[in-house]
Amino acid sequence: MQNYRYYGDMTIRELASQCESVDDIQTMIRDLFKDTLQIIFEAEMEHHLGYSKHAVDGIHSGNSRNGYSKKTIKSKFGTTTLDVPRDRNGKFEPQIIKKHETALNGLDHQIIALYAKGMSTRDIEDHMRDIYGISVSPAMVSKVTDKIIPAIYDWHSRPLERVYTIVYLDAIHFKVKQDHRIINKAAYTVLGINTEGMKDILGIWVGENESASFWLSVCNDLKSRGIEDILIACKDGLSGFSEAINTVFPQTRIQLCVIHQLRNSVKYIPTKNRRVFLEDMKKVYKAFTLDQAKLAFEDVKNNWADKYPRVIDSWETNWMELTAYFEYPPAIRKMIYTTNTVEGFHRQLRKVTKSKNAYPTDDSLRKIIYLATMDITKKWNNPIPGWIECKAQLEIMFGDRFTSGYPDKDL
Template sequence: MDQDTLQAILREAVRGTVAEVIQLLLHLDQEAFLRENGGRKNGHYRRTLQTRFGQVDLAIPRDREGRYYPSFFVPYQRRLVDVGEVAIALYASGVSHRKAAEILGLLLGHRYSHETLSALTDQVLEAAEAFRRRPLPPEMAFVYLDGLSLKVFQEGEGVVRSSVYVALGVSPEGERRVLGYWLFPSENATSWEGVLRELRERGLERVLLFITDGLPGLAEAIARVYPLAQWQRCVVHGVRWSLGQVRPRDRALFAEELKRVYEAESRAEALKALEALREAWGARYPRAVGMWLEDSGAFLRFYEYPRELWGYLRSTNLMERFIREVRRGTKVRDHKFPSEAAVYKLLYLESERQETRWGERRLKGFGEAREKLEKMLEERYGPLTQRLTQNS
């Protein structure tokens, strides 16, 4: 392949990337407009835009009232894309500052240093801090707690491994919300208790169920801060740990019998299946089986809630989907960050992006279960209006 052909191929690939970036900005711009001004989406119209790499076809979003027009499409202006907006969108998508500078250079025909791009994305730090400290609704049906590990540069220590804590709430209506994110040196129950107390201070007082992994001391920390809430231990984490205690040749059969426990039609049937598991495997794998026997109440707590929601409550999978998206943004950085501020920037941008997506539809099953959940909250905590009056 000669050099001219290769350049043409690369140019076409970059043109496609340019179109994707601008299309993403259009989506974010309209979402911001509708949040501020109200209104509803109303499809799109087609428009072409000339760039350094040729013409790109775009779908320009519309609103029903006809008030929205892309804020960065200024008539007769030579540059139709705002550098800061593109930089932030690229950073949120997991592109490093250095790579983002290269893309902007190709897109706009001007060279930008990665230091300049870092300064542009720093404008989100104030918004990120406000997001972390924003007041919370007084109640959530369910709260998921989980974390991930990252490498962060610390002055005087170099690059050290740190733990990101994330709290995700689901309302009785099925609306998801990032309640907060925190950075700590390691994951432990003491730090989680501090997180829980902060959630309470920011307004979250009524929770039916916390869903977490089996971190030692976490259940006790939840009980101290939210004594009326219940705890569900993640079944998926439990299965993974148990299978790690089982010989490879026995894993398929063990997993099948274990599945009968957490996929039973009722708690009574689950307990029968658990007894069958003990009889079949207890002598051979006492630790793997013993954990389920000892924590059966926490593993099977979801049976006390509406059947429509069991799939959400058995595990932290709902949270892990969010964390998976965060990891996509860290992967290109080799999970390394130059500062804590850089971590908070990424977490904020991903939280905003996900909450925008979640706002378009609620979780299935909550429409049928909403009244049951509200009744459970009232029975456990009293009427919400009464509680708010007492606290004011």
Template sequence: MTTKISEHIIAELLKDCKNNQDLLGENGLLANLHSQIIDSAIQNGICASLDNIDENEYSDYLFAKSLKLSHKQTIELKDEILSLYAKGLSQLQIQSHFRELKNIHLTANHISTLINMSMSDMELWRDRKLDPIYPIIYMDAMRILVKDNGIQKKKSVHIVLGINLEGCKEVLGLWIENYEGAKIWANILSELKNRGVRDIFIACCDNLSGLSKSINAIYPDTQVQLCMAHQKRASLACVKRKEQSQLSKDLLAIYTAPTLQSAEKRLNEMADKWQNNYPAMVKSWYHNWENLTSFYEYIPELRKVLYTTNAIESLNSGLRTVAKRDRTFGSDQIALNAMYLYLEVARKKWTMPIAYWQLILGQFKMLFDERF
């Protein structure tokens, strides 16, 4: 139903408005009118059923009313609360922050209501359409604790971080499963394809059994680059703590070598040095060598993007901060939402392309021109 307000009522409402601030300001006519109309509608039973009210608008109204804030102040406060929560602060810490710094007394219900309201945004984000081409993606997983039917379980959060054609970072999605496996990754990649991703040039991932085959089953032209950070971490875990610093230097010499030939030379030197005490560790380098060193086909600026994996490591560090705060998430949805809120804060900082992007994009266009 469209209700036309009479000119007489409008004139009466506007008679005390002298400027834009009186009409549109924080305490102006429109802000007060919005609040008073909803309040009156509830009191008169018109809005007894929330089915007829936008849930977010109604929650905003109740939130503003309980704290005696204007509509604009409410939006700003909501954004700040969600930002603090995303950065790893607990609800008690958020309450303390606003009480001590702004003399605003939030209840646990205020904060939990806002967090729960963001779940619908998270679902829209997870289902959104994606770009047709991502030159580079990073695939990784981390373990978290989640309650499943009242039982605490370890589950795997699967993360895909993409570099788009503008050279900017973009998280393509988060998925929670009971474990990490090649079949699960195949399902995730199929979902990405269904959401619009037509082609991926390079996929950086760990050496999970069957993962390379799963990637190429969905994206047959994608080159698989094994993650150097995972290989290095696994190698360091094999040796004594006092030997880790020296091994780290020897491994750094391998993957920062200027050419594949010099990298092979340094690999052999590392093998001669460590073979007797740690044969399994050395063997893993030879076994994975082809997929570890595929980045040598590219210019140095792109090589560094592929072997450092700083982007995914930094992202995972932030997500672990969220997991550490919550210790055990109440459900998969709660875990996904907490991580989504962190990603929203991170996304606002990802406005610039990665270093030397135009140079890197130029090489991609030279090598994969027919795929653009």
């Protein structure tokens, strides 16, 4: 309080005359910051009690000042120790800095922004020490970032649009600590494209077991949030998904990712034969019509079935879902024969998360995924490339199922 009275009556020119270096300026700003908070504390106490300090109105009022307690806070001005006034009844709660609050909002936002960029706790600690001269513990980083958990649940339960023309599903894997060991957990992403060609992440589910019951709960969740129809669903080899979506959205057409199928196939083929095998398969998935694809696949079977029966059996088992894209014009085929759209999102996500070897909890993983997702999707302001042509074709092929998803349909 002495510093405040010293600085309080001085003009900017007078304040400047007291400074001989940038360090002096920074010290003066810190002192002014502290003194300003002290004045606000006193004003809040005066409002709480209903009378000013030393006023006779306080006699026999039933409550009065009762000294001060020390409180240390961290902000962009460094570490500051404050004297927080107390009242006799113990009812006073400061509003400018809440009880148990040790970091001011500006610092909280800074920590969350650094966390969202994938910086480790150690990196954040070093950054805060170098820039602001304050120590930020791992526990403090966790406490600050925990503030976004309610926002995560709100985002994951937000209302969705009625119709999505294409929905992509894929998984990305992370290492998470659990029961004193590190295990692999999948984050299952659902990316949707609406009738205006705009991309959005509809949800990300972490750590669930992949099964028909799991995907049924996901589909029911999407439906409960307002989705009435999905025209086309593109997936990789997700176990149990086809059964689940056919139950909740029975009209949805399913396309299995051809590129994933090829990747899985070459795992069972020696390196020396892979190039020839892929050239044969290219005649299948690059065919102009389904009939041409069937003829090309017969050649593949004749050439490779005896050597690699497991590979050929997999293609035959999944043939209907692998070739569903032949029903559509080339512009739409290009969009749905692979899940590259959601894989592109995962590549951006991995740029943020690659600095972390393992996450201590599922919540810590959810926090970084959510923050990175918000940062990535804020740039999705335009329809996907080629959407005008695709929109016209989808409108003809799906009719009312497509147009019912227009934003102004009910107007």
